[in-house]
Amino acid sequence: MAQGKNRIYFAIASVISSIPALFAIYALQDNLMFLSTILFALSFISMGLSTFLFLGYKTVKHGSPIVFTMLNNVSKTLAPIANYLSGTTFIGPLFSIVIRFFFFLGFIVLLMSDQLVRALLRFVVGRHPSKRNYSITNAMDPRIEMFDDSIPRTKHLEDRELFKKRKELRMTEDGGAESRELTSLLKRPKYSVPLAYTLSVASRLVYEDVDVIKYELKKAGFDVDHTFRPIAYKVGIFAHLLRKRMMTFYWCSEGTNKIYLTNPLNIQNYLTNITVSMTDVKSQWGPMGRVHKGFWNAMGEPNKKRPQATEEVRKDTNKPVSNSAILRIELINTSVYRTIVSAVQGLGKIIKFVTFNLFHHVKEPVDSSWMGPDTDIRSNSMYALAEEHILHLIKRDHDATQSSRRRSGLSHGSTTAPSNKKKRLFITGHSLGGALSTIFLAKMLQSKSPLLEHFSGLYTYGQPKIGDAEFSKVFSPRMTSKIFHHVYNNDIVPRTPTMWKYYTPPGTLVYIDSAFNITIYPPNPYTNEPVPVRHISFLHLSGLLNRYVIRRLARENKIRILFRIIFPFFLNDHFPSEYSESLRHGTVHWVIMAAGGLEGGHEEQQQPKKGTQRRYSMVDVS
Template sequence: MAHKPEYSKSLAYMMSVASKLSYEDIQVIAYELDKGGFDMKSSFKPFAFKNVCAYSVDKDDITLLVFRGSNPLNVQNYLTNLDIRLADVYAARGYLGKVHKGYWEALGGPDCEMSSRTTLTLSKMSRWKEWARQLVDPVDYRFLSTLDRDLQRNHSLYSQIETHLLDRMKLFPNKRLFVTGHSLGAALATMFAAKLAQHNSLLLQNLGGVYTFGQPKLCDERFSRVVFDRKLTNVFTRLPSYSEYSTPPGTLVFIDSAYNIHFFPPDQYTNEPVPVPLISYLHSSGLLDAHVVSRLPKESLIRIVYRLLAPYMINDHFASEYPNCLKNGNIVK
């Protein structure tokens, strides 16, 4: 019988809330994290590069690295998601396997730099002009700080984050690093951990785990088996299969309609992911499910409208749904 991974429901809930917050403006994120008791004065740090964003923050003995999902107004985010070509990845120890090209290249590498370009001022632009600008200049200015603008425009997201966190870990060597994100942010979180493994980063010594929410499939079977080890077993994933993609690495934590939390860990001997159960597409919008129907009186009108207009898996994928499930759910032993 496969060994169930160490799992903290409270930690998962905290990271699901942090992932949900990543979609907000920096000022809102900072305000909510400060209310939650995070160390905002000395540890909060936003990152941005091309069309992807993240932030890191400390609380007690934990450092959270949170990647933001797709911004509905960011055209480049959609292009990153849709670039499903598989790219070959190599390390000093040899060939690692194939990964989703869009996600892998969005993070860049330790030596990846961009030539500087003239910046534009978002405050002088309408939302429609902002949408059009992102076709050619996709940096999300909500995550750009004035002091670090040149750094954020000219150095890859991976390079920025690794450099910052390594400096932090020198000061606080006992901090445990947890990486998280929702949807596109979930993919970037796992890709970041994979790049740490690829480059044998010193941050691996502090890596406590990777918790992701609504993560798409990222790689082939070889990459999943070779790159990811026991430090990367705490992973939330779910998306139907396509192309040559394999079951995502790590442990699938599946939350059913009754908010029961189920674990599907990888093989304890080979570390290969266990095939996950199929999705039932008969429960359109979730309104044929008794548990969903029983919760309707407590939901807002707009949420009910979404359930009527969109398939249930889209409703389940909202970033707000994961904290709600974890808060009210129970772990199935």
């Protein structure tokens, strides 16, 4: 069986490698020596790379202990050299520019070849039980488990009184007047590791096709048939204008009193334009700063509702269709003149309708194939649809609860009546989906949405910067204690974009290092300014040269190990599976708050020595 797979691998590699050689032969016939030489070289390089990857995989598979020992020794040897070179004024920055260029070039190629990659991965990891192919993000670990009861809770963060006692204990220790003052001002981050894990899996799940999402949600106990609603939309993203995305909503009403809203990046996108422009955001109560224009416009206006007067229902499908997408032609045959004129006018309308709409769909593609061909998703505000759907779910559950109370003969004033708990709304997303999740919350705040009454947390993972410093500080301390943007180790996306006035996202930074130690950085208590994540060095010994990563290789599947070989460490750290795995096995140790000038994510910031003066407060919650 193994030999058969090896033959298939080399057969595919040989076919791919021979393509440049075939073009080289034609180039030789036209005496294009230089071009033919380059093409022949590409063939040899492609075959050599395929052989190298095969031998590397076999070496790791059959000689793991030896490989792990060698990697550890190489890491220890290169550590001082890498630290020295990264601190130089020329080599470090030059290496950083080269790495960033090839990273974004590879990212574009990866996006454009997503469907091909899914089809190839099927031969290695198989298909999902729903008969769909896995995405590249989940092929590394196809196990999708929404809940894990073995994850220990951080009781000092989930219990107000315990956190208060831990603060008081910290204030009695040595640390300086400023540190004690910061400790007294520290507001409890309403953070839950089990919840963060569940939402990270949800953010990871939404990279899959809708059938896969429905299957996994049903398996986890969610009422998919009555609450799940995917929404397709177009959106501008930083660096590239990516289109063809979906938004999924689901909730669990059986005793959890929670609604989960996932706002993902679906990697099946078209790359069209490049934009990093920002726009001013205003509300009735004042300015909200500047945010990424594509993100903000993609959500639509909060007060934009689905057009009712212009909607009709198709008789053959019972689906609403907007009149703006329907062309009506009136042909009149009362005379020869009227017959010719009306026919010409009708033909002109048909030509205009076809050319305009075809150009529109090609220029701004939106994938609505899984919603049906008769659903108009362009003329609706995505934010308004989302808000309307969630409020509908809340109202429906509230009505069902009241009806159940009446059937039980319990009055509103009865002391024996069960408590009618308020539904809690959590918003989450990974990468660009996390950025859109933050925009969704900002839209709620701008419009004073009734959903704010139910807002209980925003959990994002590896989200990029989306606004300026004013936007990052506009959320109140009461809200920022429930906003958490996670950054795993050397993930490059939370550090981008670096140009213009883009600033770190609002709320609390949750930094996870390579050893899965979790540190929480609340905003500045005086200015509400969020703590930025530290910069990374591209000469840092991470990935396969990190001792913690090396130890985990033994339990990772072959796809994950292959990706660690071919992708740089800062891209491997961005995969959503890394966030789920780190939260599943990680532990919260510290809550650190500074008055300013602190960067989050310094691994050397472990337990401070007693008696030292600090410009920040550290509360041990482990």
